[in-house]
Amino acid sequence: MREFIPPATRFVRVPDGFRMKRGGVLHGARIAYETFGRLNAERDNAVLILTGLSPDAHAASQPDDPGPGWWEAMLGPGKPIDTDHWYVICVNSLGSCKGSTGPSSPDPATGEPYRLDFPALSIEDIADAAAFTARALGFERLACVIGASMGGMSALALLARHPDLARSHVNISGAVHSLPFSIAIRSLQREAIRSDPQWNRGRYAAGCYPERGMITARKIGMTTYRSAQEWDCRFGRAKPDPATGVDHHSFGPEFTVEVYLEHHARRFVHRFDPNSYLYLSRSMDWFDLGEPCGGDTAEALSRLRVEKALVMGAQTDILFPLRQQRQIADGLRAGGAEVEFLSLESDKGHDAFLVDIDRVGPPVAKFLSTL
Structure with a gap:
């Protein structure tokens, strides 16, 4: 077993005794991240990206790692997430094998990989670890949190569990919970x-x-x-x-x-x-944003404290169907947020956020320009 860590990866150490939602505690854990762009003097241009199931923190090329990142077409100078303007932090999910502590990481108690001794992983744990990373880097208030696919779930969990951490939100092909098909x-x-x-x-x-x-x-x-x-x-x-x-x-x-x-x-x-x-996949199935509100998803969404949001999805997405993004938009709007909802006419399905940048990129760029 081994981890797969890109060259430019940096790490934040999670406090000893990090408690997981479903029980279990992590000791000596770390979260992998990369940063792109420059922080301004006011420190108010920070954007946090939360990833889908498989990506690492290397979202785009940079001097320490010139190889293309998984969101290369979206992130960089002059691109939709413009690093000439934004300071971007991309976090690798807790439980992954791309630098953050997960089942392939050594268990400090034994020196051997955790394997299935790794505690049960929830989307909420991923969100808590990402929120801790942002704060450890000195940010109490982010300009925006962006999440796509599983990252959209993680972003919603972060906004629910860490109110006021982000002023705005971009949710692409996300969901408040998994449907039976997925x-x-x-x-x-x-x-x-x-x-x-x-x-x-x-x-x-x-x-x-x-x-x-x-x-x-x-x-x-x-x-x-x-x-x-x-x-x-x-x-x-x-x-x-x-x-x-x-x-x-x-x-x-x-x-x-x-x-x-x-x-x-x-x-x-x-x-x-x-x-x-296995762990990350199951965390998506377990996630239910409405759980703290007795299953009332609309109530849970209305409690999220963001000023503005962009929510979008592809009409051809069968994994996280468009009605799930519309649900997010309606719920955030009911809570008082200024929300733009977009239905993308893309034939790329769930992967539109990765490959149909001509449709996904311009709305994101326009939204960020209004912050």
Whole structure:
């Protein structure tokens, strides 16, 4: 087991005895982050980015790490999140394997990786750790907190648990809780990992990585990150070059879309810890913003203290459907926030925030310019 830490990563040490929402305590934990841009003299231009399930803190290229980041097209000088104006902090989620303490990190009590001895992880824990990081860096009031996908959940939890930490909020393809379809999909992903004999109840060795389970889990996820319309337009019923020698008797890939899924899943699997995948995935299923309000999501949203918000989602998103973003917008508006809601006509599905920057970027840039 190992962690995957980008070169420019910095760390904040979490106070000893960090208590998790569902029980358990972390000792010697850390949160990984990167910063972009410059802080102004008034220290009021700080923006916090909370990520989806798999990204690290390297959201964009910078001098200490010139390699492209996972949100390269969105973040940087002159880009929608303009680092000529904003000082941006991107935090890697607690429970990840990209620098923040998670199942692949050493347990200080044993010196061995936590594996499944890592405490039960909740979105609220991720939010608390991110809020602590912002404060440890000297910020009691952020200009904006931005979250997409799981990061949208984490951002809502942060706003609920740490009132007044941010003046405004951008929520892209987020949700107040998971719907049955997305829970079902993630349960299949976890089952694929757990069913791989190499997983060995979380105690897989470096030479026995549960590759097949992770590949299958990633393929399941990828089919839901994009839309059926895009798959149709992009691949149709195209088949690979016959020269590749498809063996029909093995029931292997016979369509281009299958080859695409296999290729991209293989690129991912050895760069992410299977146990982190399990923990983070389950945290999304558990999350319910309305839980402290007796399940009343509208009440929970109306209590969030932000002055302004931009909420958007893709019409073709099947994982976090557009009605979930509309719910967030309506709830924030009911609480007195000035809210803009956008329905994006993108065929990129849930991944629109990553790949359809021509549609996602301009509204974010316009919103930030009003702060």
